Amino acid sequence: MRVRGNDYRSIRPAEDFTPELRVSVIIPAYGGQHQLDLVLAGLARQTYPADLTEVIVVDNGSTPALRLPADRPPHTRLVRCETPGRGNARNAGLAEAGGEVIHWLDSDVVPTAGAVMAHMRWHHAAPYLAVTGYLRFSEAPLPDKLPDDLEAHFEPAEPHAWIVRLIERTNGLTDTFDRPFSLHVGGATSVNARLIEAAGPMDGELVLGQDTEMGYRLMQAGAVFVPEPEAVAYHLGPTMRMRHQERIDRVSYAFVGDRVPAYRWLRRHPGRQWKIPYLEVLVDGTAGYDTVRATVDALLAGTAHDLRVVVVGPWDTLDRDRRAPLQDPNLELVLVQGHYAFEPRVRLATSHHVDPAVPYVLRLPPGWAPGEDTVAALLERARTDGLGLLNVLLDETPGGVVAARLEHAASFARARLLAGPGEDLDDVVDEVSGVAWAAGESYGFATEQPEPQGRRSAYRVRLKAKAEAERLGKEAERLRGEVARWRDEAGKWRKSAVEYRREIAALRKEVAGLRRDLAAAERRQRTLRAALSARVRRALRK
Template sequence: MTLNPALSDVVFKNQWRDVFDGTVPDGWEPTLKVSVVTAAFNSKTLDLTLASLAAQDYPEELLEVIVIDDGSEPAVEIGKYAPKNTRLIRVHEELGEGWGRSNALRIGIEASDGDIIYWVDSDMILFSDNVREHAKWAHFIPEAATIGHKGFVEEWDFTPEQVFEEVRSGEIRKHHDLETLHRHWSLDIYEETDDLNASGGRNYSTHMGACATVTRSVYEQTFGQRPELKLGDDTEIAYQIWQRGAVFIPVQSAQTYHLGRATVQDKGREVAHFNDVHFAQRMPIPRYRRAATNRQWEVPFVTAVVKVDVDTAEMARRCVDMLLNQTESDLQVLLVGPWSTLETGRRRVLADAAVELHLLQEWYRCEGRVTMVEDDVDDVFPSPYRLDVPVTLGLGPSALNEIMRDVYGNDLGVVNYFPPEGVEQSEVLTIRPTHAYSRALRYASETVSPIEALDAVWGVEWRSSKELGLIDLRTAEPVKKITRGDSDLAMADLREQLALARQRIENVRNRAHANRKRAEIAEARAEALGIKRRVRNKVGRVARGLRRS
């Protein structure tokens, strides 16, 4: 597909270097407003953070700071050294306004109006060009989500006045060499992924709220900060902005001091144990978090969409049943149909033209993984993949597993699968990543088709469906009902297969035992030969010595 000129500056996957490498043109000056949001709860270092923000070289009229007092005792007061455009918001838990960092940040972000949202913890000292170094990326990449570089300082005696003066003069940098301080785990990921260029966004967990930004246009497409999360909220919002098309960029030049040890240095195990449960429920990626199988999660890995009408309702039952029987069980099915048109009053039920739709509705009434919707929602956010399944197709039991091994495993964009022989070419099985779709929507227009935009941001491909075991449900034999005799035969067949499997296992064990014996004999021989060689070599050395004598 030829690239549309309007898409020449679009970031492909997370390869930000191809669009902007961080070098601004001569004479460039920022134009985007930055909203710094800082949650404080009994913070002893907030005054130092505000003093460093007051000394930034970013244009004063383009910088606002929102401090959210999350119930501190005593209450937070803004000191002498703070940016001109600083506002203080108090959260009153007793009035039902909630509590916790994520809740406070949500309130602060909603009260702000900057083009760029900048999360800054209340224990950070930002060097003078920090805000500028973060903000410049959004001027060239509209989906930029930047991560700053922090050095963990364990002892300090700074005062607000000192921080203000030394940040402004640059002297603050001389206190510590960032390279000698605690090395954060994210730096290893940057090295492994070429500064996230090769990550496809999957390393979103490096986007931590101590010093990270995102453009408001991306953030506003998410659910926002989750007030119910009390730990790990920065990782969860990072997942959301990834699914909304964010481009993650480590900005090593945006430097800070983190006043205090990293939490993972002292409580890494406890934090991980607590967060893993909450993360697994909301974030299907990475896959290792969902150790349990064959169960439902708040956010499914795959959302399958099946469209049905009066004519295809009977076929839909088999189509959806085959989806629910996949070996990859982490999915939700949206069954799109004219449910509101179904008559529920007195009628001749057997003569009802929509009887099959009624039966379909009843068939899945108690199935938690099937949701009946009137209209195709198109957008399945925050589920990371949408699978469009024609109601005429049945998927083999391992089809979804094969699809995800290819698409997820190789970080592909939209993939279409050719229909099996005899099926109309319009009936295509398609899988689409939400992160690609979200970014592509930003560029689709009268001159840029959605498929062009999708191809530009993640790629569009066609694949054979031979390995998926697809069947045409219009011509497929009906599912055979099992009778008592069939059941007995099936059980006998299973017992025979089990006996054969046991025999194969026993054969493998016998071979392993024989191999171990052979290995022991070979090892003994080798040892004996080694002894012989050592004795022979020693005798030779003695003989040579005698001859020389």
């Protein structure tokens, strides 16, 4: 079954399956003997066959030393790890594990009877899954021994709110392309051992955030992440994160940002370099100094800062001719090596091997220079469309098509897990994520050929054009300021005009009133004159 993205719904685990896979449950522990006793008692009641289950408890330097209680699964053993840290303890247990599935379990998490079976049902359906159960946090008092009815004792309990919100806003984790690994929590997650072998063990240098960082590398190895609501387990009391979330996040983010490129919001500083870059660009360094430089310098000048350029060539075989450097047959390689030897974002490598933890790989033919925003636009297209491969057509020659390839490393890792003998890997990538083609011109690619001696190089022309663009940008900003000033001035005049109109309207109203008063006075005057005339006429008659 080939899952597209993280849409695991295409996998239909059978309810009635014959258990065949061996599971290794690894429990790191530091103190908390009574809690550990309850956890082991819970594991002893699992419906998954005991002969296919081994439990490895790792005592991470407890004083007094931990012991195994009588109520425990039959294949349980205790090992000791003196190196502090939960990641180191898990690695010590991992070194002892022999199961096809690794089940991480914390020493204060009691699984319900069907929890392991619910995990293993998925692992029997597909060999590249990371399954996480549903934790419930109970503040019920610890019993002397594990009760038969866990729900009756530990409920009411609070769900793992962060996990629930993540699942709800991503349609059950099926709508997230680059961050499904956030589901990987060490308290109740099972992983195919083959994936862990590909991803590598826990990072022992991390104090916090080990689960997230491990989940990220599992995704890079091709994992599909599955939430399983039937795999319920009770956490005995609140976690340290629940009590001190802001303080823990502050510590965790300081280290995780360097190791998890998918957390883009932790990498907002445009000038920073990180342990694991978001993009690695492979360029053939044997194409000639001017050609290689045109491509590499254009990459370094772009707006996609979180990248590393790997220039591939036989650097370990170079032997400079210091007496007659101009006659050195390896002069072009020597110039490339000398030009980038101390550039921190350029690595001179002897092979095309890429760091499996890097999310994206761009394979770019030398002599082709991306525009300032080209790489950023390609990355956004690949991420937004959920593409495993974005081919960029650069040229068509009699010898064939010249193209750049932007590869999503996790999609290719998944494809390698699934590809059959002789099957084209790109075709499998198309099934598990998607493949698209784009025109190089539409993304700003240009061919950069060396200029004849005495003429300015195309790179210098680009620098001058960039400087001119910056100058024009500043001039445009100045003109925008002028326009804004005139708009403000016009606004003031408009305001004055409105006030004048109001005054004129008031005056007109006053004049109209005066006219009305005058007309009334004239009417009264005519009436008085008529009355006076009548009185005069009457007086004369007498």
